[in-house]
Amino acid sequence: xxxxxxxKKRLKSIGNINKITKAMELVAATKMRxxxxxxxxxxxxxxxxxxxxxxxxxxxxxxxxxxxxKRKVNKVLFVLVASDKGLAGAFNSSVFKKFESFLxxxxxxxxxxxxxxxxxxxxxHYLLKKGLTVVKKFVQVGDFVTPEQVKPxxxxxxxxxxNNDWDKVxxxxxxxxxxxxxxxxxxxxxxxxxxxxxxxxxxxxxxKGKFAEIxxxxxxxxxxxxxxxxxxxxxxxxxxxxEDLAYHLFFMQMYHLILEANASEHxxxxxxxxxxxxxxxxxxxxxxxxxxxVRQGAITSQIIEIIAGSEALN
Amino acid sequence: xxxxxYLLKKILFAGEASLxxxxxxxxxxxxxxxxxxxxxxxxxxxxxxIDDKKQEHFFDVKSGFLEVRQGNEVRCxxx
Numbered sequence: 001x002x003x004x005x006x007x008k009k010r011l012k013s014i015g016n017i018n019k020i021t022k023a024m025e026l027v028a029a030t031k032m033r034x035x036x037x038x039x040x041x042x043x044x045x046x047x048x049x050x051x052x053x054x055x056x057x058x059x060x061x062x063x064x065x066x067x068x069x070k071r072k073v074n075k076v077l078f079v080l081v082a083s084d085k086g087l088a089g090a091f092n093s094s095v096f097k098k099f100e101s102f103l104x105x106x107x108x109x110x111x112x113x114x115x116x117x118x119x120x121x122x123x124x125h126y127l128l129k130k131g132l133t134v135v136k137k138f139v140q141v142g143d144f145v146t147p148e149q150v151k152p153x154x155x156x157x158x159x160x161x162x163n164n165d166w167d168k169v170x171x172x173x174x175x176x177x178x179x180x181x182x183x184x185x186x187x188x189x190x191x192x193x194x195x196x197x198x199x200x201x202x203x204x205x206x207x208k209g210k211f212a213e214i215x216x217x218x219x220x221x222x223x224x225x226x227x228x229x230x231x232x233x234x235x236x237x238x239x240x241x242x243e244d245l246a247y248h249l250f251f252m253q254m255y256h257l258i259l260e261a262n263a264s265e266h267x268x269x270x271x272x273x274x275x276x277x278x279x280x281x282x283x284x285x286x287x288x289x290x291x292x293x294v295r296q297g298a299i300t301s302q303i304i305e306i307i308a309g310s311e312a313l314n
Numbered sequence: 315x316x317x318x319x320y321l322l323k324k325i326l327f328a329g330e331a332s333l334x335x336x337x338x339x340x341x342x343x344x345x346x347x348x349x350x351x352x353x354x355x356x357x358x359x360x361x362x363x364i365d366d367k368k369q370e371h372f373f374d375v376k377s378g379f380l381e382v383r384q385g386n387e388v389r390c391x392x393x
Contacts, residue, residue, distance in 0.1 A: 038323070045320040048391050052381055056353060147322050147393075235340045235354045244355055245379065248391070255322065 004298060007291040014287060016282035024087070025273035031143050032179065032266035039176070039259040046256065049249055056234070056242050065243040066162060067250060070191050074098060075113045077135075077157065077166040081173035081257065082123035082266045084139055089272030090184070091174065091265055092122045098184040099172045115166055119153065119258070135160075141268075145258050147251075154254040158247065161190050173257050174264040180271070182264040189253060192246060315347050317363065319390040321374060326373055328393075333364040334388060336380060345380075345388055351380040356392060 080099060082092045103110070118124035120135040127134050138153045160166055169190035175183045186198055234241055317331040334345040337359035345352075356378040363371040378392030 035367075041324050042322055043324050044325055045391065048318075048320045048389055052353070052379060052389070052391065097355060128326075232351045232353055235352070238353075240339075241353055241355055241379070244377070248379075248393070252322065 002290070002294065002296055004291070007287060007294060010286050011284065011291060014230050014284045018277050018284060020094075021273045021277040021280060025270055025277060028266050028270035028273060032263060032270055035144055035259065035263040035266055036179075039256070039263055042256065042259065043254070044251055049245070049252055053234070053242075053245050053249055056238060056245060063210050065239065065246050067158070067190065067246040068192050068242070069195075071167055072168045073112065075115060075166040075168075076110055077115045077117060077160065077169045079117045079119060079157070079169065079171045079173075080123035080127065081171065081261045082120040082126070083261075084121045084141065086122065087102075087272060088265055088269040089275075091268035091272075092120075093128075094182075095123070095174060095183045096126050098186060102170075102172070102186055117157070119261075141258070141262070143262075145255070145262050147255055150255045150258050151251065153258075154251040157190065158250060171257060173261045174268075176260045176263045176267070179267045182268060185233075187257070189250065192250060265311070315345070315349070315386045315388055317388045317390075319361065319363075319392060321392055327363060327371060327389045330366040331363050331388075332366055332368075333362075334390075335362040336360075336375065336390070338380060342382075345382060348386055349382045349388070351384060352380070356380055356390070361390065361392070 047220045078099070080095060082095050086092070116127050116131075116132050118127050118134050120141070121137075121139045124134060124137045124139065136156060141149055151247075157169055161169065167186065171187050171189050173185060173187070175185045177183060187199070315331060315334075317327060317329065317334060318325065319327040320382040325363045332347065336343065336345075337357050338354040339357050340354065343354070356375055358376050361375055363373070365371065373392070375392045378390060380389075383389065
């Protein structure tokens with residue numbers, strides 16, 4: 001049986017762990033709420049851009065900018081979006097798992113040269129550990145993402161695409177469904193296709209909750225009215241507008257992806273810390289019981305000794 | 315006209331306005347009520363808005379788009 005002192009020490013350290021994880025949980029919860037707010041604030045902008053793109057691309061007809069045109073794939077860029085810090089439960093490993101299974105399933109398809117880009121320290125570590133070449137890493141994003149921080153990333157990817165450094169960009173990241181549920185997802189972001197845009201729009205709109213109704217009210221659709229479109233006056237030209245728009249759109253899509261990963265990270269961490277502090281609580285209770293038993297046992301044996309002693313004197 | 319100005323982080327302006335003045339890549343333009351349908355690229359400068367209460371608003375623009383839609387509706391997407 002363990003000694004009373006030992007048990008006491010263990011009880012104390014578990015109590016400390018409980019306090020730490022509880023504090024981390026609360027911090028993560030606050031951060032999660034804030035990053036969710038940021039993600040929601042960018043929605044009207046996203047809808048407006050998508051709407052405009054749908055209109056203009058109808059007008060431009062075949063004059064599509066390079067970002068929207070599919071070309072022969074020689075090189076593929078994989079972007080892994082993970083966190084800078086650990087202690088976030090399965091947040092990072094689920095992204096990596098998705099990445100691995102994707103590579104396994106598409107072995108024949110992507111035999112051509114692959115390039116990797118890491119967002120977040122953890123994904124950088126993971127890629128280096130696997131012995132893959134990381135073309136560039138974007139780390140130290142901080143707790144909340146700002147458009148200024150995503151700009152270099154989006155610029156880098158677009159530049160590489162335009163320079164023919166890669167012909168396709170696939171992103172692995174986490175989709176924020178709710179505070180309790182996050183899914184890792186795979187998305188082809190470049191070249192921009194209408195299918196992937198529609199997917200993005202669908203994901204920007206939440207499944208349920210108060211924002212789902214707002215999306216319905218705004219009545220977002222991708223079928224512009226052809227007759228009305230001809231009346232538009234476009235300056236300087238549809239192609240130029242579309243070029244700029246495609247660039248903005250890609251930036252927005254990246255921004256949204258990172259935002260969502262950020263919100264997911266915080267909620268994953270909150271959940272992980274919640275389980276940890278729950279565990280610590282259970283463990284503390286069990287230990288406390290054991291401690292009481294041992295203490296009681298010691299007292300009983302002492303009493304027995306005293307009684308036995310006095311009996312022997314009689 | 316119904317005017318909305320969207321910034322990535324928030325909505326800068328949403329509501330009735332009587333005048334919108336901004337710089338596009340083809341020059342400075344002013345949009346009044348019932349303007350022709352129009353799509354243009356905004357360049358760096360300031361947007362001036364006069365709302366229905368005759369109040370002036372100014373917004374800073376780096377780049378963006380202007381769209382005059384059917385139904386007397388104007389949208390600006392700016393950065």
